Amino acid sequence: MVSLHWFLPTAGDDRHVVGFGATTGHRDPTREYLAQVARAAEQLGFDAVLTPTGTACEDAWITTASLLGDTERLRFLVAFRPGLVSPTLSAQMAGTFQRLSKGRLLLNVVTGGDAEEQRRFGDWLDHDARYDRTDEFLTVLRGAWGDTPFDFSGRHYEVAGATVSAPPDPVPPVFFGGASPAAERVAARHADVYLAWGEPPSMVAERVDRVSAGAAALGRSIGFGIRLHVIARDTADEAWAEARRLLAQMDPAAIAAAQAQFAVTESVGQQRMASLHGGRADRLEIAPNLWAGYGLVRGGAGTALVGSHEEIADRIAEYHQLGFDHFILSGQPHLEEAYWFGEGVIPVLRARGLLDDGAAGRVTRGPLSGTPAG
Numbered sequence: 001m002v003s004l005h006w007f008l009p010t011a012g013d014d015r016h017v018v019g020f021g022a023t024t025g026h027r028d029p030t031r032e033y034l035a036q037v038a039r040a041a042e043q044l045g046f047d048a049v050l051t052p053t054g055t056a057c058e059d060a061w062i063t064t065a066s067l068l069g070d071t072e073r074l075r076f077l078v079a080f081r082p083g084l085v086s087p088t089l090s091a092q093m094a095g096t097f098q099r100l101s102k103g104r105l106l107l108n109v110v111t112g113g114d115a116e117e118q119r120r121f122g123d124w125l126d127h128d129a130r131y132d133r134t135d136e137f138l139t140v141l142r143g144a145w146g147d148t149p150f151d152f153s154g155r156h157y158e159v160a161g162a163t164v165s166a167p168p169d170p171v172p173p174v175f176f177g178g179a180s181p182a183a184e185r186v187a188a189r190h191a192d193v194y195l196a197w198g199e200p201p202s203m204v205a206e207r208v209d210r211v212s213a214g215a216a217a218l219g220r221s222i223g224f225g226i227r228l229h230v231i232a233r234d235t236a237d238e239a240w241a242e243a244r245r246l247l248a249q250m251d252p253a254a255i256a257a258a259q260a261q262f263a264v265t266e267s268v269g270q271q272r273m274a275s276l277h278g279g280r281a282d283r284l285e286i287a288p289n290l291w292a293g294y295g296l297v298r299g300g301a302g303t304a305l306v307g308s309h310e311e312i313a314d315r316i317a318e319y320h321q322l323g324f325d326h327f328i329l330s331g332q333p334h335l336e337e338a339y340w341f342g343e344g345v346i347p348v349l350r351a352r353g354l355l356d357d358g359a360a361g362r363v364t365r366g367p368l369s370g371t372p373a374g
Contacts, residue, residue, distance in 0.1 A: 044342025
């Protein structure tokens with residue numbers, strides 16, 4: 001069954017494809033506007049909203065906590081960077097959030113792929129060392145949620161008697177992404193849901209197989225999620241017309257600047273995104289209904305499902321057959337696109353028997369002991 005999630009634009013919103021932090025013609029991420037998006041997502045039937053992390057975003061913990069009173073059922077997939085806060089403090093924050101929200105927290109652990117931004121926060125570790133630290137962080141996090149105080153001594157963390165006043169109930173599932181071998185090893189050991197950006201099915205299938213095998217070797221099972229933008233319309237022609245409108249508004253200088261930045265990134269996931277189009281605007285439909293236009297100017301998830309409601313439902317079903325149960329979606333602007341998808345695609349998925357309206361609360365969770373299984 002498929003679980004659908006939307007996106008909370010805490011860097012602001014726009015009718016164009018822009019990088020995070022752009023200031024021209026966009027909607028400020030006020031609490032009132034974010035509450036509009038959250039309420040729409042809840043009313044339309046999404047399970048949760050992803051709240052991103054990064055310099056250009058409002059803080060995910062504070063923002064989502066402020067929206068609890070505006071929603072009743074909606075869950076919040078809170079992204080945070082494990083190297084910038086103590087794992088025991090994170091365990092306490094998650095427990096508090098889970099109790100105050102009555103069980104509506106999901107965790108998105110973002111190790112970080114941009115060295116420049118990491119240094120901005122005082123983090124000078126290299127790529128693989130950051131994932132090694134994440135491994136230890138998640139060990140301590142789960143240990144602090146255990147029944148007894150947890151001791152741990154590693155390369156990056158040393159704690160004695162890590163614990164919280166009461167473990168979160170339910171324990172929030174850990175969503176985790178990263179395309180490098182180091183990231184996949186951490187996912188196999190700790191993640192409840194492994195996240196991938198929207199690569200073509202032929203590219204992403206081998207990652208599903210590899211991470212599944214890595215988890216199985218440790219005696220674990222793991223779920224999978226995929227991050228995509230969407231442009232859903234009543235007809236395919238209308239959807240592709242909107243994609244062409246977005247492309248026409250992209251400044252060639254902005255495209256060149258973004259591609260120059262992607263060329264030197266150490267993020268393997270970003271390298272894979274950039275390889276889908278090579279900076280060329282004339283070869284953006286990289287698979288049926290999969291458009292790489294976002295990735296010309298925007299880092300992170302760079303592809304969108306484009307088409308009629310039925311076509312997009314077809315593509316979601318195709319990814320689901322590969323093993324993806326969680327679909328984290330977004331669109332420009334997020335309020336209007338939530339309605340296009342929610343009123344157009346969700347009924348199709350439901351009619352096909354694909355939609356699980358309660359899936360987010362039933363993610364298979366990893367072991368609570370401090371030592372990962374295996």
